[in-house]
Amino acid sequence: MNIPFNFRLTDFPVEAETLRLEVREFLSSALVDVPKETRAETWYGADEGFSRKVGERGWIGLSWPTEYGGSGRSAMERYVVLEEMLTAGAPVGAHWIADRQSGPLIIRYGTPEQQEKILPGILKGETYFCIGMSEPDSGSDLAALRTKAEKKGDKYIVNGTKLWTSGAQRCQYMIALFRTSKEEDRHGGFSQFIVDLSLPGVTIRPIIDLAGRHHFNEVVFEDVEVPETMLVGKEGDGWNQVTAELALERSGPERYLSSYALLQELIKEFSERNDYEGVTEIGRQMAHLTTLRQMSVSVAGMLNDGENPALEASVVKDLGAVFEQDLPNIAHRLMDLEPDNQGNDFQKYLAILTQISPSFSLRGGTREILRGIIARGLGLR
Amino acid sequence: MTDETSQLLSDTAEKLFSDHVTKNCIIDAEKGTWPDELWSEVIANGFNLILVPEELDGVGGNWMNAGILFKALGRYQAPIPLAENIVASYILSLAGISQPTDSILTILNGAFVAENDLLSGSSPRTPFASYSTHGVVLYKDGSDLKVGLIEIDKNNLKDNSNIALENRGHIELDKVSFIENSKVDCDSNLVKKLGALMRSNQMAGALESILTQSVRYANERIQFGRPIGKFQAIQQDLAVLSTHVAASSVAADYACSSMDKGNPDFAIAVAKSRIDDAVSVGAGIAHQVHGAIGFTYEHGLHFATRRLWAWRAEYGSGSEWSKVLGEKAISNGADKFWPSITQGDLDI
Numbered sequence: 001m002n003i004p005f006n007f008r009l010t011d012f013p014v015e016a017e018t019l020r021l022e023v024r025e026f027l028s029s030a031l032v033d034v035p036k037e038t039r040a041e042t043w044y045g046a047d048e049g050f051s052r053k054v055g056e057r058g059w060i061g062l063s064w065p066t067e068y069g070g071s072g073r074s075a076m077e078r079y080v081v082l083e084e085m086l087t088a089g090a091p092v093g094a095h096w097i098a099d100r101q102s103g104p105l106i107i108r109y110g111t112p113e114q115q116e117k118i119l120p121g122i123l124k125g126e127t128y129f130c131i132g133m134s135e136p137d138s139g140s141d142l143a144a145l146r147t148k149a150e151k152k153g154d155k156y157i158v159n160g161t162k163l164w165t166s167g168a169q170r171c172q173y174m175i176a177l178f179r180t181s182k183e184e185d186r187h188g189g190f191s192q193f194i195v196d197l198s199l200p201g202v203t204i205r206p207i208i209d210l211a212g213r214h215h216f217n218e219v220v221f222e223d224v225e226v227p228e229t230m231l232v233g234k235e236g237d238g239w240n241q242v243t244a245e246l247a248l249e250r251s252g253p254e255r256y257l258s259s260y261a262l263l264q265e266l267i268k269e270f271s272e273r274n275d276y277e278g279v280t281e282i283g284r285q286m287a288h289l290t291t292l293r294q295m296s297v298s299v300a301g302m303l304n305d306g307e308n309p310a311l312e313a314s315v316v317k318d319l320g321a322v323f324e325q326d327l328p329n330i331a332h333r334l335m336d337l338e339p340d341n342q343g344n345d346f347q348k349y350l351a352i353l354t355q356i357s358p359s360f361s362l363r364g365g366t367r368e369i370l371r372g373i374i375a376r377g378l379g380l381r
Numbered sequence: 382m383t384d385e386t387s388q389l390l391s392d393t394a395e396k397l398f399s400d401h402v403t404k405n406c407i408i409d410a411e412k413g414t415w416p417d418e419l420w421s422e423v424i425a426n427g428f429n430l431i432l433v434p435e436e437l438d439g440v441g442g443n444w445m446n447a448g449i450l451f452k453a454l455g456r457y458q459a460p461i462p463l464a465e466n467i468v469a470s471y472i473l474s475l476a477g478i479s480q481p482t483d484s485i486l487t488i489l490n491g492a493f494v495a496e497n498d499l500l501s502g503s504s505p506r507t508p509f510a511s512y513s514t515h516g517v518v519l520y521k522d523g524s525d526l527k528v529g530l531i532e533i534d535k536n537n538l539k540d541n542s543n544i545a546l547e548n549r550g551h552i553e554l555d556k557v558s559f560i561e562n563s564k565v566d567c568d569s570n571l572v573k574k575l576g577a578l579m580r581s582n583q584m585a586g587a588l589e590s591i592l593t594q595s596v597r598y599a600n601e602r603i604q605f606g607r608p609i610g611k612f613q614a615i616q617q618d619l620a621v622l623s624t625h626v627a628a629s630s631v632a633a634d635y636a637c638s639s640m641d642k643g644n645p646d647f648a649i650a651v652a653k654s655r656i657d658d659a660v661s662v663g664a665g666i667a668h669q670v671h672g673a674i675g676f677t678y679e680h681g682l683h684f685a686t687r688r689l690w691a692w693r694a695e696y697g698s699g700s701e702w703s704k705v706l707g708e709k710a711i712s713n714g715a716d717k718f719w720p721s722i723t724q725g726d727l728d729i
């Protein structure tokens with residue numbers, strides 16, 4: 001048996017390191033008014049004003065080709081922008097999904113009309129997307145989804161419900177996976193659409209999460225008329241397209257940096273107290289973080305070289321989620337401080353991250369599903 | 382070395398070890414037989430001189446190349462001091478000292494004093510000491526840091542071994558003269574750092590070996606009418622093992638590449654710390670998947686797992702290196718934390 005993955009080390013090109021300094025400079029002033037609670041959430045935190053500023057700098061669609069209005073820069077440079085934003089606790093949530101997957105999907109499979117209509121708004125940090133995959137009876141088993149889009153003249157009539165849709169309340173569009181025909185093949189008969197969420201018959205209902213926040217939603221479609229011009233790619237090709245989209249969704253630095261703010265806050269507490277108990281644990285976490293970063297950068301390098309690191313991305317996401325989820329527990333063990341929304345910075349971060357950490361191994365594919373993918377890569381399935 | 386020569390090196394090592402490091406070879410070595418044929422092949426290929434510059438009749442390779450050999454040693458559990466000889470000949474070369482012909486080197490590691498060019502002190506767990514002809518030592522002489530080459534005198538040596546039954550001798554020196562010694566300009570803690578670097582890489586290799594053995598076994602062993610690898614619980618465990626194998630390999634490479642860039646302190650500490658954690662999780666899973674057969678001497682899984690358990694404690698445990706990282710991170714302060722990671726440097 002050969003080991004099916006190969007993470008070769010990847011260095012950042014000089015331009016990327018120059019860009020890193022520019023991003024740090026920008027963030028040092030752009031974040032002064034962003035509250036700690038929002039910073040702790042990293043890419044769960046959203047601020048439309050901030051997204052517009054990022055768009056102005058040309059840092060959305062950074063690696064998209066210039067003919068689509070992107071900056072045509074490398075995936076490595078894009079990676080630098082992302083990791084600097086995340087570790088600074090920038091509220092990137094509004095534009096994150098459009099930049100990461102919806103825009104690239106439209107570039108790859110969309111029509112010129114779709115591209116002209118939608119990409120400019122994404123690049124400005126004004127047009128936001130949400131992901132319409134999960135449904136009430138379709139979680140890990142995405143192929144069990146039931147929302148139907150039936151062709152009628154030059155329209156598709158959509159009926160059904162999407163669930164857990166993050167950020168739908170502020171998005172203009174959803175990239176949705178619908179059933180367009182019944183097929184023998186379990187993965188056949190799906191298609192992807194760009195759905196304008198302001199269409200009649202679309203209802204967005206908030207779902208309050210365990211921490212009391214309005215993060216995700218239920219989106220109900222009742223006889224919604226989606227113009228056929230909003231079909232993305234070919235009818236019936238939805239499954240393959242969504243698989244490519246998931247590769248983008250799983251491969252970035254957000255998959256191990258969600259609790260980063262807490263680690264940094266922990267170090268601050270230690271430095272101020274001059275208390276060296278727990279110093280070994282901090283070092284251990286630093287070793288894990290550094291290794292994850294090297295792995296994640298390696299995945300970015302493979303994407304940059306046009307390879308398909310789907311398996312490597314699953315490895316990083318699984319290890320990354322374990323790391324992110326360990327941190328709140330470790331922080332709790334090391335510090336004798338209650339998680340407290342009204343407490344000091346450390347307590348605020350602890351309060352938020354303790355509560356949202358269970359989602360790290362659910363969203364974007366559960367731990368068990370990722371490990372199943374890895375096991376298949378190992379030749380066990 | 383180019384990518385092509387790296388590939389060639391890797392293929393040559395792979396072929397050499399798969400031909401010569403048989404189960405019997407390892408068992409015999411555990412009983413105290415020196416694997417003569419294997420060692421001769423290794424020397425014939427110049428593997429021991431991989432890091433010695435060409436001017437000193439070495440191969441002139443870099444640490445990424447050495448990493449290939451360290452990992453292969455771990456992957457095959459080759460019972461020879463090749464990693465130690467690579468590091469020892471490198472340390473000699475720093476001082477411009479050539480390695481005596483037909484010598485087998487070991488690295489002395491302990492507390493030493495030098496007076497009138499005579500060395501005293503002890504090196505408690507010296508790798509393969511009983512099979513070595515010469516020892517390499519980095520020591521302070523007044524305010525100078527020096528590299529010395531001494532002959533190993535069996536009268537000063539007490540045999541011992543680690544739990545993998547690799548020879549670890551206790552060497553006691555009382556005013557021993559040098560064959561050669563010379564001033565050197567390097568880190569005074571170099572031996573420990575390079576030791577941690579080589580063991581990290583060897584562990585990354587041994588972890589690969591327990592993963593491939595475990596997957597193979599899971600596909601062969603039938604219970605309840607099917608290969609145990611078809612059970613989801615086993616699949617999930619092996620997936621976890623593989624994530625730690627991947628992390629270890631990256632951490633080990635990162636340490637080698639940082640060494641090549643001349644700034645290795647951070648990355649070596651990261652590697653030894655990270656891989657220590659991988660061993661704790663990984664060895665446990667490999668044994669669980671193998672059931673009772675993996676608990677026997679007859680089955681070879683333990684050649685890798687016993688090495689992993691021994692190596693993780695050598696040249697500083699993961700905790701010791703974690704402490705180095707943690708202390709620096711805290712004294713640097715939170716604002717420098719992320720920059721220190723992106724620069725791979727604790728002294729920023």
Ligand SMILES: Cc1cc2nc3c(=O)[nH]c(=O)nc-3n(C[C@H](O)[C@H](O)[C@H](O)COP(=O)(O)OP(=O)(O)OC[C@H]3O[C@@H](n4cnc5c(N)ncnc54)[C@H](O)[C@@H]3O)c2cc1C
Nearest residue numbers: 131132133134139140164165166359362363364366368369
């Ligand atoms: C914060 C958050 C934001 C989200 N945002 C979005 C979004 O924007 N858009 C969107 O479409 N979805 C979103 N999701 C949904 C997410 O993709 C699903 O939660 C995920 O796919 C799992 O589905 P489920 O929750 O129905 O769990 P289930 O699939 O019911 O799984 C429950 C448990 O069973 C396990 N399980 C299921 N099948 C198997 C199997 N074959 N083998 C072993 N174990 C199995 C799972 O691993 C899990 O532990 C979000 C989820 C969260 C928590």
